[in-house]
Amino acid sequence: MRFLSRALGAALPALIAIALPLPAIAQTAPAAAQPDAPIKPNLAPDSQKPWLYQGSDLPPHPDWTFGVLPNGLRYAVRRNGVPPGQVSIRVRIDAGSLMESEDQRGYAHLIEHLSFRGSEYAGDMESKRIWQRLGVTFGSDTNASTTFTQTVYQLDLPSANDASLDESMHILAGMMEAPDLDQKALDAERPVVLAEQREQPSAQVRFGDASRELFFAGQPLADRSPIGTIKSLQAATPASVQAFHDRWYRPDRTVIVISGDMDPALFVQMIKKHFAGWQGKGPDPKTPDFGKPDPNEPVSANIVEPAFPPVVGLAYVRPWTVGDDTIIFNQKRMIDMVAVRIVNRRLERRARSGGSYITANVSLDDVSRSANVTTVSVLPVGDDWQKALHDVRAVIADARTNPPSQAEIDREVNEILAVMKNAVATSAGEAGARQADNMVDAVDIHETLTTSETSLKILEGAVAKKFFTPANVLASSKKVFDGVAVRAIVNTPKPDPQAPAELAAALKEDVSGAAGARASARKVGWDDLPSLGKPGTVTARKAVMTDPDIEQVTFANGVNLLMFPNTSEAGKVYVRVRFGHGYNALPGDRVTPAWSGDIALAASGIGDLTQDDIDRLTGDRQIGMDFGIDNDAFEFSATTTAADLADQLRLIAAKLARPGWDPNPVKRARAVTLASYDSLSASPNGVIARDLRGLLRDGDPRWATPPRKAVADLTPQAFRDFWAPILASGPVEVQVFGDADKRSIIDAVAKSFGALKPRAANDNLDPAPVRFPDHDATPVVRYHGGKDDQAAAVIAWPTGGGVEQISQSRKLELLAAIFRDRLLDQLRSEAGASYTPQVVNEWPVGLPSGGDVLAVGLVPPAKTDLFFRLARGIAADLAANPVSQDELDRAIKPLKQLVIRMSTGNIFWMDQTKGGSTDPRRIAAIDTLPTDIVQTTPAEIQALAAKYLRPDKDWSMIVLPKDEAPE
Template sequence: MALFPRVRPLALPLLLFAAALPALGQSTPPTPATEAAPTVAIDKTPWLYKGSDIAHDPEWRFGTLPNGLRYAVRKNGVPPGQVAVRLRMDVGSLMEQESEKGFAHLLEHLSFRGSSKIPDGESKRVWQRLGVTFGSDSNASTTPLSTTYKLDLPDAKESSLDQSLFILADMMAAPAITPAMLAAERPVVLAEQRERLRPEVRFEEAQRQLLFAGQRFAERPVIGTVETLNGATADSVKAFHQRWYRPERATLIIVGDLDPDLFERLIVKNFAGWKGEGPNPETPDFGKPDPTKPKSAAIVEPTLPPVVSMAVLRPWTVFEDTVKFNQERMVDFVAMRIINRRLERRARAGSSYIGASADLSDAVRSANITSIQVLPLGEDWETAVKDVRAVIADALANAPTQVEIDREVTEIDAQMRNSIATAPVTAGTRRADNLVEAIDINEVVTSEQTSYDILKGAIDKKMFTPDRVLASTRRVLQGTATRAIVTTRAPDANIQTKLAAVLEADVSSLAGTRAATRNVTFDSLPKLGTPGKVASRAIAVADPQIEQVRFSNGVTGLFFRNEGEVGRVYVSVRFGRGMQALPSNRQTPAWAANLALLASGIGDLGQEEIDQLTGDRQISMEFGIGDDAFVLGGQTSPDDLSDQLRLLAAKLAAPGWDPKPVARARAIAISGHAAQSATPDAVIARDLERLLRDGDPRWGIPDLKDIEKLNAKDFRAFWEPLLATGPIEVQVFGDIDIEKAIEAVRTSFGAMKPRRASRIVSAAVRFPDHVETPVVLRHTGQPDQAAAVIAWQAGGGAVDIGEGRKLEILAAVMRDRILDRIRSGEGVSYSPTVISQWPVGQPGGGRIIGLTLLPPDKTDLFISVAREIAADLIAKPIEFDELRRAIVPTAQMVSRRATGNPFWMQQTEGGTLDPRRLAAIPSIGTDYVQTTPQELQALAVKYLGPDKDWTMVVLPEAKK
């Protein structure tokens, strides 16, 4: 594959840093044998394509070792230097016996702890020294079908990849399943299970049990049960491992920036000697949808809005992935897209439901499902279901128009063509994950061009006609079994009778008329005015070269040509003052912007017309509120850049004020309000940002009474002047021609009228005072769930950006220590973390935060452990090995991100108004890797003092 030039990685002197470390005197983990890989006969048949007539993607190289292990390897240089490893074991919860529920997932945890040749926890430390971040670069996941171990190895070399495969091979063949290991890890898995118990998960569990009644999937939750996990013994887990962890059930996928010949050689060296014990067991029969099982169910969840989920199930039949199968499935998807567009159009116009959608999927080799989800407006779910059924009934009775079909096919065509254009810069991690997903559903992967050829073949065969789409609609809405489940806030003894009645009700009179779509083009957008002139040009950053342009109307631009992301262009438009333009003494409609501002339209064009403009183009529109600016953005292509800019400029120059999206935003917020107190993490999401700013209402989620006050008049009165004022900075980064990009900005934003200055209303951000005892909040969820937070004030702004970068290293050290103590040592939490935030646009707004979910009686433990760690960091410098295990992953993460455009957009945003941000770019590398133990100690002294922290706990509501 031709490699496109990319931004070269940051010059992070990691090797110099490592060489400066003294001899650490620690035990050295076992390393792979140095002898050459054994000579074995490899079957090079492309096993993935067995039974398929889809063209083999030549970039993939396949093989099967004599012991049965399959592999797939591929060269990929995105990001440079990285190698993605995925080891998929064909064992998931569907392979478990009744007494083994949760064992596949439990075994995933135990495998990561240690193995016959790797001491407990040492694999994490080895990989940290190689630049791997625990939890993101090294992780695993268990599904009903499989368990996949994931490793993204930065700056990979033969030696580091060899060592990593050696560790993975020993994890698979000989994990340390001892009573001591099981006793240490079982509480972590139980903590993960406890943290998952939230209303949405309970609804999903009830839905799974209903839909798949009579099948294995209905009774096999991946996480297991408290009874089976507590009943697990070292011997029973060993027996499960011996039965299922075999090379015949393993698939190793390696994608990265090294030679595939090397991948194959190291696979043979580390995995060819793996032998299974006893016979390879047959995969259980997962069953088929059973029409004799109950058709409906209802659950009560006081904090969830009413939700109705309907489904039609058919037996799973994806036994061979062929061209014909894919073309027929494309017709099915067009049918679903048409239904979804009609459902969304009706919701936008003001309906009995806030949202509804239809989906077609294959579920864990157990069923092919057409599902329909309905979120009512308010509590009247019966009317909402009838209205949705009316749309479905119309689709079943009457063929769609060719115009409707062509719109969907054209959008699919555009998406596939964009995939072809951007294929050379698809990340190796994505390639590897795609292959894992394909194996899970018994499908193949192929090149983007071949996928597009399959679509074009379907078009040439005239498969996308009204009659064929109607036949597809009828086919996917019929099946072996039909199910429906409803959740309500309060018990209702007649709920299932009502549900059955709604599903059988005559809805023929509710269908209404199909709305005609107004034909619009980009010329339908409001006019912007006469393009201005380029007032000045200069190089803002020398390496990488980023150019700054000022236009005659005061608009400024930053332009960066980076062909490394071929076919992708990122646009960010910063204007006004963001959070600093909002009052800090009262609640405003700012919270509703993400739900309503973009959907309110442009000029006289509503969201439906904007969708029509952009649907078959690589044009998007997003909105956010930053610390010091409002942000409009989008990702586009080189060909669509000009119109992307026109669309964003028109949104600022002539915003529409359709009242319907405001009403919908209010309904969505009201519907979900109760859920914000349902779990500890929901309470944190609702309140923490506001509390960490001493109650500032600009952050956090408003009270229900403030949500209910939202109306279109006040929304417009608040946002209209904010959209019209304040300086504009446009960033255009990516696969661009600089001159054409400057011209596109000149004729769009450069054509706008000069803008009035914007006023900073609230510049200051207050950190809460130290508290002797934690602030206590309450949640309405499970009595065994709680959360704890500890935070210290840090800095912010552009003056000391370097200090903010070094605080990331300090946070990494704290995070690793808390993981070791709270998760691995105490086993009371699955997900403790520490993060550092240094807002460049908000002086004084930074903080270091430690938080976790855990049992209510362990909140004091977390806070005391965090304070002990802080005190130790103040008292003495850390050891060099611990420093290295913090710096190298952090620096490698920065280095990898620096190969993409979003990283440089983040570093330079606001730089035309505050040049200090641009001046801080050359020191990025040294700020991270030249951090010393003494500097971290000094930062700990400065920020982590015992009289400087603020603490909070979220506990269950007190029993009445």
Template sequence: MNIIARSRLTHSLALILALAGGWSVQIHAREVAPAAATAARQEAPRPWLYENSDVPIDPAWLFGELPNGLRYAIRRNTVPPGQVSIRLRIDAGSLMERPDEKGYAHFMEHLTFRGSKYVPDGESKRLWQRLGVTFGSDSNAQTTPTGTTYALDLPNASPAGLDESVKILAGMMTDPNIIPVAVDAERAVVLAEMREGTNVGTRVGDATRALFFAGQPLGSHAPIGTAETLNAATAATLKAFHDRWYRPANAVISVSGDIDPKAMEALIRKYFSGWKATGKTAPAADFGKPDADAPTSAVVVQPGLPTTVTVAWLRPWQPKADTIVYNQRKLADMVALQMINRRLEEAARRGTASFLQASVDVQDVSRSVNGTFLSITALGEDWEKALQDARAIIEDAKRALATTQEIDREFAEMETVLAIGVENQDTEPSARQASDLVSAVDIRETTVSPQAALDIYRSARAIMTPDYMLEATRRTFTGDATRAMLVMPKAQPNAEARLAAALETPVEAASDVRLSASTVTMDDLPKLPPAGKVVSDEQLGTSGIRQIAFANGVKLMLFANDAETGKVRVNVRFGHGMLDLSPRQVEPTWAANYVLAANGIGKLGQREMDDLTNGRRLGFDFGIDDDAFELGALTRPADYKDQLRLFATKLAFPGWAGEPVERAKAGLLAAYDVSSTSPNAVLGRDLVWLLRDKDMRFRTPDKAEISALTPDRFKAFWAPILASGPIEVQLFGDVKPEEAVAAVAETFGALPARKARPVDPANAGIRFPAHNDRPLVLTHDGDRDQAAAVIAWPTGAGLDDTREARQLDILAQIISDRLFEKLRAVDGAAYSPQATSDWPLGFGKGQGYLAVVSQLKPERIDYFYKLVDEIAADLASRPVSNDELQRTLAPMAQLLTRASTGNAFWMSLLEGGTQDPRTITAMQTMMRDTLQVTAEDLQTLAAKYLVAGKSYSVTVLPKGGE
């Protein structure tokens, strides 16, 4: 299972580790008595996943192995109902490639999906759609340095559909269409993917990987490959790579879903038993080990990125027996690391260090190194002081024992994560279970039940003594090789030599960085008035949803149900969102997501709030909707009452600490120039603002506006918003109804009646820009072969015609499919063209849009516009075929069916329902509006909206290429 309580990584380190093959920590910790484990081994052979391990076997899995060496694991899981998730992993990634084969593992992934024994060339997408599979999400694949995993989520796995799908997967593995015409066609797609994926981050990632893993294949083998090797690839060379690595002994199939495991086992045996390896078995790839004699430091000057330093202490990766003791020590090491991360974070918050952010992490990277990584984002350009400050905090951790209270605090935090896994195990989706198992195979470890993971973690507390934690900390910061990478937006004199010197220079241990024991409890929150009274309580039809009003005007939508055991979703909507903002001036809304959670409640600051919430499942998500501001959290039955209290006291007694404002400003300013470094970044910054006719509510602030924000200005803007306007509380999930009503009465129901905040009529509408005959040209600072094009048409807004809004989603999906077929599958001109529909429901008047967006080479821009015009004209002139319509509706129906089994789906549909009854009506017609669309409906919509004389277009070109 994944341990998700981990330190945060800077962008550069996250990127390098992700490119190196995924950096999520897999901890497979289980506890059984040694004698019992020995007896179990004597009674029966342990399944293949658990060989050389004494962890308890997860009995939910059926393990097996075919005579040809293919291994499989299958379990029954009905979340979501009817779905079967299949993961087929081949132990062949970029590290298995020869120098002239760079990118072949990923190229093979593309070819395998393109066509195979039972799939004509280019028909794969259509075939899966007819089975209700959404291409790209339900059917996909990923190539990493150590493997290639094919993922298939069958949303409605009928016996016939499952039989057909397993047969197709077998044909993909044994006999893909590796023929010249397919290779040439897919080569263009892979090169388009490389072009669109290349950016400042990948360039830094390549440089960091080359430094950290110098002398190892990982240092020079990114999964995407190189243009040289991809252009040189032929059907013969790719076939040779396939024969060498696509062998049953290198394959693992993991299946979780709504199926009898024995029936699934029979299908695997039926279609995969005949798979026979071709040619000689390749020797195991040598991934090498860290080279102590390689250069220790490097500098990358990359305009647009903030100044960052990443230090790595590298050790050889060694296969380890996945034993109980091994996992106990690994978990204890993680707790030791988290103590350091908390100290680093506190120093950044207080502003006592010269870094904006710093964290440490330990990772096994692509079976190549075991490394400790220190990531630092400097405040300004003084990276030397930032490095010194972070190292000083680490030096203090290496010098003196931690207190028992510190250990207990971090132990409780991680224990909560694992306990939540136990509470939510009945709602763990099949896709995650199937993926977790092949991830365990990838790192050569095991997988167990959530309860077993929690048990072994709790048993590890005994070894987490101050002495052990000190030894673990010292061990963590040693290695066979030490490396440091400095990334800066502009050159500095002698930077590399200074970096090497800074790495070698001893630092004094920091003082006064250790955190005192916490004494903060919920009783320290500001007191609320007595509980409010319920004045109405109504059932929403026969759905089980209740609408409850309190005397102070607060309205509650309560849906108590056990669809997601152990989960409670809380969403608080207050005020009027975008309707409370002026379209003519920039307001500090951009800072709210970073600041409102961090500036505390009453006299309690962020540090006290951390202590208050430690060991609890309490959250603070903030968002701005069209017609409301929102506070959201996913909590649990034991914590939801306190979650409600946190949100209520936040509105009634907000804290206004200044440090979070200054930190948010520093972070946004440091990363601001990234928004100019690629076509996608430019569109992310400007497109919605342009398509909203330069409405200032949708504009990204410039550097001057960010710099000008002060804590007083932030408070002056947000204080009246937090204090006024209507409140709607949505509470969905595993709660007892009357207890939930009482909990809301004691929190939101107890608030004083809110002041009315009328909406300015000038704020009530949104506009689409006037038609332009020639595209507006924007520029980016990235590669000269990167460009992007957008064309959009105005549609509608509001709740009065949600049927049309939902049918426009279907029209957009059909346009996306046609673009995929032409731009990607046939021409290879683009990797991920797409069309989207935006019909804002919160604006009573205004215009949404249907937009088509694609990255391309600059010379293909005109072709893009011509193609989109042809698609639009064709859709308006004649109905789509029944096959095309059903290939769109079948996956959509399955997506909606799956989503409707969870509370998040219904919460999103019912947002604002206590204020506007039309929301309830729109919810009731959701399925019908979406799925009962006809080809004639779509033709009518295309003729109505895809009008050439109303479109607005934007082109993003490399600077100097206008």
């Protein structure tokens, strides 16, 4: 049952992502289920149930219509108006890389590419152009993915009508039944697939591949990456690819899912019209046996990636079994979820307090219909992975041996209840694309999909049955941390022949009793937050926009509120607090600890409360706090509800008024950054992420990655000295947009930010200038430590910034879109030299300058000159010749539709109006947004290209393998 995201973590460990602190819950007993409204099982015979629910007693989702065509094709359709006018279509083929033979490796993915390239109903690359004319953005609205078990084609059709839906379904039918698989298409697209394979981040891919080979040894999953092998792809012929297609692309292995803002009956009509005549070729193939975990395979492995942290991946592997997706099955699985969450919380608490590991995380998942796996990812502090693994295993051993307290259990159950209740409250605002994706996921893992209300009742039923007891959770802990095999892999920066044996011995080490005493949690309440003073008074109110109805409220202490009460996203309220001056307030001539804020500032506590205390205070509420730096402001943000809005604002206001300075988050931020430092040199993408933005700002340390020494030297006191004055000074703008009424918003802001003492204004701010580097005759060269067939090429042209010429920035978006389309065609579709060439326009409204048009391509080292030749050729042609109206329309219509869809959500309006309380020009500029896009002419595009894409102003960069570095 797809009742909650199953993501208790990634199924397979790769480079350890920095685990965010788990939200906590007040230690109160979970609410009992309503005895008069229990979940009613569906006891009808399977013949009377929709196809997704056969074998299950879960009530079918009432908003979905299910059906099966005579040829065996299944479908699920529903109406959804989020965003208005959009129809989201998914076509799922039950064929992935696990269906491939040895000489067919990569074929499922290859056919995905070929199907999009052309078919019987749309010629070479013609479907892309047709959909662009319908307002579809290539690569986001149209996409596809191939996994181990399925291939899914995606289309999000904006402003759909009968004609555009009919044409789109016609194209999709041709892609499934009769794609172009001839020699010409194969020769054109095979290099693109090989480029995609080449561009994968090498260290992460190798670690992921090595983990899969170990964890699933003896099963096809171990060595069946969907990307395939160079050997099999190069050997592919039209006949061999056609044979794979004919075998697996069949209507009886196809599911069509549609969720959109039209009549579901029309969806069914279109499915029947375009897919009912499709017939499979040959006998129906049997899905191969994916095998079971073999306990006789090796238990440990070592991989050497010098630019990768010494990360440990641990797996408890069990057979994957298909059981009935029933109410009781899901209620028992919820006990497993609670058991895993308790261990994760204990691990996180130890990491926060300065343990032997930076982060450790447990996840539980069914993997590719091959195994049920509990994975544990551990990122040590420094190189001592043995100590880190020992300490993590000790926590797990404790969970397997000793029952948790009822308070621990109640905390987790309450958190899950809070999440599910919020899902019920916000279900009306769930996007159709997400609903379609959830349905496809449910089909893939052989489960069902139910409503948020049903999910909540299932959990409440488990609470009422007293499933969540210490004894039951202990039993689940023993189960999820056991398996047919227990395996572990470690990455070491240097070759270590003893590492596999040491790791195998570590798995057998007796760690019982080594976890020590469990930490006791002190009781906290909202009264423990620092006092803010008397509520502020309103000194001014004015409407800054009438459509939509956005109002500005000014308080006596100088705080400005921008509010937009609306019900477009039911149950959600977005909060953004902008204070100070962001990058404009930072020095441009020296390195600062600004880099540490994203990791450590929110986690450093409030007053005397640590982050653990705040977790307990807010865990059963929709309250959070994220931090970021914008060009002209520092920002705290959160998504909350009307009921939690007042306390959400109070929490952030208290952070500004009396921040805490717990040293442990600073130490953790330092360790995290140092652990990931070398990985930035492991691939061209990593080097670009590390160096490009600083280079494009002429070495300005505000945007450059800090030197390793600056990271290592950061102390808690230096952290405090830097951030304390920033939190205490500068103007405050509060944005509250969403499902709350004006009166409650104003009252909540008055009692929080309106109650703050007046802040120092920083009127003497003198921002450091933002500089673009001088034109270079030869590219700047950087080197990476990844594969020797990987390189990157970058070219950029300076533009501008600020609000005065914002209309020009919008037209530059169209110029960039046209440039991107041409570069995609020439570099990818024609030359096959790059899978993901990009062209982007950045125009910082919060800076007086610093904008650019940037083109980047990941290419083989020998093709960097080709990239520059093509990019400069496109730039010169755009400056010399007007584009055709059709080419311009294929840029205008997707951008127009993107703006229309985004404008139905609150984040769009927050981004457009931010800073508007002190700079009204930003809000005034919103009125010209539609005309700036739709009224752009070919002559304007040409003039912009001539103005900005000048050969004497461009700056370029290449990233080459380190073995090409001069001696």
